[in-house]
Ligand SMILES: Nc1nc2c(ncn2[C@@H]2O[C@H](COP(=O)(O)OP(=O)(O)OP(=O)(O)O)[C@@H](O)[C@H]2O)c(=O)[nH]1
C-alpha cells in the first residue's frame with residue numbers, strides 16, 4: 001500500500017528542494033502524488049483530471065513557491081478544493097411543510113439500504129420525530145423480516161404487506177402513517193441495477209402512489225469507478241435529492257463520494273459508520289476530505305474529545321495533575337473520560353488511515369475498557385491513592401473482586417506505571433515551556 | 448452461454464464498448480500520447496487500479512510502440528492479449544475432493560452476495576447430480592438465517608441452522624457433520640458479512656474454518672471470497688486480509704450483470720495469485736457461471752470474442 005499522502009508529499013518536496021529553488025514544474029511533479037492518492041481512493045478518473053487542473057491553478061501561484069512550507073500549502077490547496085467539491089457544510093434532510101415527509105432509499109443490491117433505513121429512522125427518533133418504516137423490498141428473500149426485526153430493536157413502527165408488489169405496499173403505507181401518527185415515512189426499496197428499466201419504472205410507479213420528498217441513493221463506500229455511472233443513471237430515472245455513504249467503518253477511502261458529488265452536484269446527507277443502528281452521522285465534508293487523502297480524521301477526534309470531556313472535570317483533573325502525582329485515582333478519572341468519548345474502536349477509526357497507528361486498529365477491544373474499570377472499582381481508596389501498597393495478596397483479591405485475573409491486574413498496573421512516566425515527562429516539558437498544552441488528550445490504555 | 452450474451456448485451460446497452468471507443472479514438476486521428484491517455488482512462492474505468500493500468504500501458508507500448516505504428520485492430524488485439532495474460536487460466540470450479548463431503552466456506556464483506564452465491568452453488572451442484580446441504584452460519588445479521596432458508600425451500604436443499612445469535616462455528620461444525628452423516632457430496636456454509644479491518648470478526652471466521660476441520664478431515668476444502676464487481680481498489684485489501692485469515696483459494700465475482708467490471712480482480716490475481724473461478728450475473732439460481740478469461744476480457748472490451756480481431 002501507499003504511505004499517507006502527507007508524508008509522501010513531504011518526501012517529494014524534500015527531494016525537489018534539494019535541487020534548489022522550487023519551480024512550477026516541481027509543484028506539478030508533486031501533484032502527481034496527489035493524483036495517485038486520489039486514484040487509489042477510487043475517485044473517478046475524469047473527476048481526478050478536472051480536480052487536479054483546479055488545484056494546479058491554485059498551487060503553482062507565487063505565494064506557494066515562495067512559502068517556507070510549500071508542501072503544506074499544496075496540501076491545503078488540495079484539501080480546500082476537496083471540501084469545496086464535497087460541499088462546504090453538511091446538508092440536512094428536507095422535511096415537508098405538511099407531514100408526513102416521505103423518504104425513499106434506493107440503490108444497487110447490497111449497498112446497505114435496509115440497515116440504513118433503520119438507522120435513519122432511529123436518527124429521526126433522536127431528533128424528536130415519529131417515523132414509520134416501510135418494507136418495500138419484496139424481492140430479496142427475508143428482506144421484510146430483516147426490516148421488521150430492526151424496527152423492533154429500535155422501537156419504530158413498520159409497515160409491510162406480505163405477497164404484495166412494492167407499489168401496493170407504499171399505497172398501504174400512507175394510511176398506516178396516519179393511523180400511527182407518523183410524521184416521516186422511510187421506505188426501504190429492493191436493490192436494483194441502474195440499467196434495469198423495468199425496475200426504474202417501478203420506482204416511478206411507487207412515487208405516483210406515494211410521492212417522495214427525499215430520494216436518497218445509498219452508496220457503498222467501497223464502490224469503484226462505476227459509482228459515477230450508477231449515480232448518473234439513477235438520477236436520470238428518479239430525481240435524487242442526495243445520497244448516503246455506507247460502510248465507512250471499513251478501510252475504503254470513499255473516493256466514490258467525491259465522484260458522485262462531482263457529476264451529480266447532489267449532497268451526501270449521511271454517512272454510516274458501523275453495523276449498529278446508531279452508527280449514522282450527518283455528513284461532514286471536511287472529515288471525508290481528510291479520509292480520502294489518507295490524512296486521518298484528527299478533527300473529529302478532537303471535536304469528540306471536546307464534546308465528551310466535561311470541562312469542569314477535566315479542569316479539576318488538570319489541576320490535580322499539575323499539583324500532585326499521577327495516582328490510580330487520576331488514572332480512573334481519565335478512563336472514565338475516555339469511555340465517555342464513545343467506543344474506543346470507533347475513536348481509533350478516526351486516526352490517520354495509513355500511519356503507524358493503522359496496526360492497532362481492529363485490535364482494540366472495547367470490552368477491555370470495561371474490565372479495566374472493573375479492576376479499578378475493586379480497589380480500595382488507599383490502594384488507588386498509593387498504588388505501591390498493592391502487593392501479591394491484594395492483587396489476588398482485586399482480581400477475584402473484579403472477575404478478572406491477576407495477570408490482567410498486573411497488566412493494568414504496568415500500563416498505569418507507563419502512563420505515570422509519560423505524565424512526568426509532560427510535566428517536565430511544561431516547566432521548560434509555558435506554552436505546552438495544559439492538558440493532553442487522554443492517553444488510551446492499550447495503545 | 449446465453450447468459451454471457453446477456454451480459455454483453457447489458458454492456459452494449461449502457462454504453463459503447465471499449466473496443467468501439469478505441470477504434471473511434473484511433474481513426475479519429477489521435478496519435479501517440481493522446482491515444483494512450485484515452486486508453487488509460489478506459490482501463491481505469493474498469494477498476495484495474497493505478498499500478499496495473501501503468502503496467503498494462505507500458506507493456507502495450509513495448510508491443511505496439513508509442514502508438515506510432517499499427518492500426519486500431521493491432522492495438523485492440525494487443526490490449527486484449529495483455530489483459531488475458533493477467534488473468535488465471537480457467538479451471539473447473541466444481542471439482543470436489545475424492546472423499547466426500549466437500550466443505551465449502553463462503554466469505555466476504557457485507558452485501559457482496561454471499562448468501563445468494565451459496566444458494567446458487569447448491570443449485571449448480573444439484574444440477575450436476577450432486578447432493579448438498581447449506582449451513583446458515585450468519586447468525587449475526589437480522590433475518591440472515593431466514594434468507595438462506597427461503598433459498599433452501601426454493602431449491603429443495605436442506606439448510607442446517609441454529610437460532611439467531613448462535614455461535615457461527617457451531618453451526619458450521621453441525622453443517623459439516625450433517626453432510627458427512629448423510630453421505631452428501633458437499634456442504635456449503637454461508638457466513639456473516641464482515642469488514643476485513645475488524646480483527647475480532649476475522650478471528651471469529653478463523654475459528655469457523657478451524658472448527659469445520661474437526662468435523663470433516665481436510666475441511667474447509669474451498670474458501671470462496673465473494674467480491675462485488677462494483678468494488679474499487681479496496682477489493683485488494685479485502686482479498687489480502689481474508690486470504691491471510693482463512694486461506695481464500697477462489698473468488699466469486701458477483702454483479703457482473705451491472706456496468707462495473709471488477710477489474711480489481713486482475714490486481715488481486717497479480718499480487719495474491721487468488722483466481723476468479725466463478726462469476727455472478729444476476730439474482731436467479733442459474734446466474735452463476737464458471738469464469739472464462741477470454742469471455743471476461745471480451746465483455747470488458749464490448750466484443751464477442753478474440754476471433755474477431757485475432
Ligand atoms: N444483480 C445482481 N445482484 C446480485 C448478484 N448476487 C447477489 N445479488 C443481490 O445482492 C443483494 C445482496 O446479496 P446477499 O446474497 O444477501 O449478500 P450477502 O453478501 O449475503 O450480504 P450480507 O450477508 O448482508 O453481508 C441481494 O439483493 C442479491 O439478490 C449478482 O450477481 N447480480
Ligand SMILES: [Mg+2]
Nearest residue numbers: 561562585591
Ligand atoms: Mg448474507
